[in-house]
Amino acid sequence: MSSEIIRKVKERSADNYGLHRQYINPQFVRVLEVIGFNxxxxxxxxxxxxxxxxxxxxxxxxxxxxxxxGRNHPYVAEVLKEVMEAKTASLVQMDVSPMCGMLAEKLASLAPGDLEAVFFTNSGTEGVEGALKFARQATGKHKLVHCDHAFHGLTLGSLSVNGNREFRERNEPLLPDCISVPFNDLEALENTLKGGDVGAFILETVQGKGVFIPDEAYLKGVRELCDRYGTLLIADEVQCGLGRTGKMFAVNHWDVKPDILVISKALSGGYIPVGAIITTRDIHSKVFDSMERCFAHSNTFGQNDLAMAAGLATLEIIEKExxxxxxxxxxxxxxxxxxxxxxxxxxxxxxxxxxxxxxxxxxxxxxxxxxxxxxxxxxxxxxxxxxxxxxxxxxxxxxxxxxxxxxxxxxxxxxxxxxxxxxxxxxxxxxxxxxxxxxxxxxxxxxxxxxxxxxxxxxx
CATH class of the missing domain: 3.90.1150.10 (Aspartate Aminotransferase, domain 1)
Known part of the structure; x- marks a missing residue:
């Protein structure tokens, strides 16, 4: 059976902006038209x-x-085609997939230090949400610290550690006890952490909004302060990870190991939404600490075979090319x-x-x-x-x-x-x-x- 979807898409191409104006986001269409990006x-x-x-x-x-x-990489497309033709048993839910285990194994081999426990997500913001939950459950502390101008996603939990006013407005009150500190300021961070009641400090290794890069000694200082005051360090590498900065992970530039690493965006080559939370077995076992809590955090589509296959193929391309x-x-x-x-x-x-x-x-x-x-x-x-x-x-x-x-x-x-x-x-x-x-x-x-x-x- 052949589909006529592509033919129909080509026929409707001229009405692209009209469809979006009527059914999706007319304000964004206006922006594109005003700046000539349509x-x-x-x-x-x-x-x-x-x-x-x-x-x-x-x-x-x-x-x-x-x-x-790059867009539409032919190798990833071929791998996805093979997976679909194989008619794999994806998302059984009450069983596990070998492809999921293989991608987790590969990510653990690439991640710094002893980060080897992986939880798969559908996006970067979902990864941040999960990382915040992991930190709270593993430490028993609910306070969270983030940086000014940080961007960690737009769902309510990740928005609570978002340092940009234009995204936060009209959504408050957000999660309580989420504290903002300046990026690259170790003194301000220590003043916030020294009470010993902060579960996690989350930061983008390189801040996406503006491309702000940490000072040479900053991340090592952050690591030392988090260790001193019993705070977990979450590195958000949703945008700056997977080779973007000239290292597989941006933290590698400063030889720092976070407690939790969040990735997404580039992991599937742009074909399938996918992300991952990579952490230590110790932290993971404090969240999933009994058979009754094997679903302490879960999602429906995170481990789907197409996403896992795309992730494996993408990592292969990054290394081979x-x-x-x-x-x-x-x-x-x-x-x-x-x-x-x-x-x-x-x-x-x-x-x-x-x-x-x-x-x-x-x-x-x-x-x-x-x-x-x-x-x-x-x-x-x-x-x-x-x-x-x-x-x-x-x-x-x-x-x-x-x-x-x-x-x-x-x-x-x-x-x-x-x-x-x-x-x-x-x-x-x-x-x-x-x-x-x-x-x-x-x-x-x-x-x-x-x-x-x-x-x-x-x-x-």
Whole structure:
């Protein structure tokens, strides 16, 4: 029996935005239309998207870090096809799957230290939820500490340790006794932990909103403080894990072992939602401490065979294609190139990067003409300036990027780990052109973004 779904999808492609406007999220469609990002992508392969006109777009967003191995990797697709043809006994529930055990075994071999007990989830936010529960049950302490500007997901538990006001508002009250401390501040952390009543300190090893990287001594200091005061350390590597930073896990850069490691996004190559909580056998056994509590934490789809097979295939690709090493090599090429551009363009004030996770920080210029336009733009909308970078990158150069977060003046790139030197150089040449335009008051960039501000205000 052949399906006609793909044929029907192609027939309805022209109505893509109308369907989403009517049935899903009309406000998001408005955003895409206002900033000119409504390209209607109909295909994808590797590091490139293909729009309805057949134009190739270099994807430096990678589904917010999902496509580390590139889009539609043929090996993962073939593995999934084989699993479906094998008609495996998936999700029996009252039995266990060999594929689940094999993926857990592989993750345990890659994870730092003695992290060997694995619980599979369907997403990063679900992984965070589970990690918080594990920490509370294992320690008997309910207080949780997180960092300012942290992003750990948007369900209520993970939102309680989310340091971004725009996500928390309209949802409070959240979980009680969730305390925020500044990132990279060991003194503030110790003052919060020294009462000995904190169950866990959760942090992104590299903060995704803005790409903030820990100081050299920070993570080792965090590890020491958590040990001293009996607090578990949860490393959220949903975005920065699985090769993204030039190491398999970002904690490897600082030789630190967390008590609980949370991963997701890139684990299945973008084919199937999947995530994992990786912890010590000691912590795991304090949660699942009897036969009666074998379901102390569970889900329905976490161990499904398609997700497990995709995870095994993805890890195989990461290793066989040397994608961790490629992320470090190409990432350094991009970071060095951007820092050279920062020496020439005053509004590019800082480049924060590690592997293929990079944030370009923009700041108020010193020259009078640019300074006046900068202030006017920020008075209109504090998030407008970065669209002066992302919009022409897509419109003129066919490169997809986006801002790193609200009110940060930061553009972030998360390309697939498969990108080549040619891809990196194409991006750097495009950035040079876009920055040149942004630094010329007579160019089209300022008019475009000011017009955008006016349109945004009218449609608000």
């Amino acid at each position: 390209r209607n992508y109909v295909g994808a392969e590797g590091a490139y998207l293909i729009d309805k006109n057949g134009k190739e777009v270099l994807d430096f967003l990678a589904g917010f870090g999902v496509y580390n191995i 040397n994608l961790v090493e490629n992320a470090e090599r190409i990432g350094n090429r991009i970071i060095d190139g951007l820092r050279e551009l920062a020496n020439r363009y005053e509004m590019l004030t800082e480049v924060r990067g590690i592997g293929l996770m990079t944030g370009m920080q923009f700041g108020e210029p010193k020259s009078m003409g640019l300074k006046a336009s900068w202030k006017l733009l920020h008075k209109m909308n504090e998030d407008l300036f970065c669209q002066m970078i992302t919009m022409p990158l897509l419109d003129r150069h066919d490169i997809l990027t986006q801002v790193a977060g609200h009110g940060l003046d930061t553009v972030k790139i998360l390309p697939p780990l498969t990108i080549t030197e040619e891809d990196a150089d194409k991006f750097l040449e495009a950035m040079d052109d876009v920055l040149k335009s942004a630094h010329s008051l007579t160019g089209s960039a300022w008019k475009t973004v000011k017009d955008l501000g006016v349109r945004t205000a009218k449609t608000a």
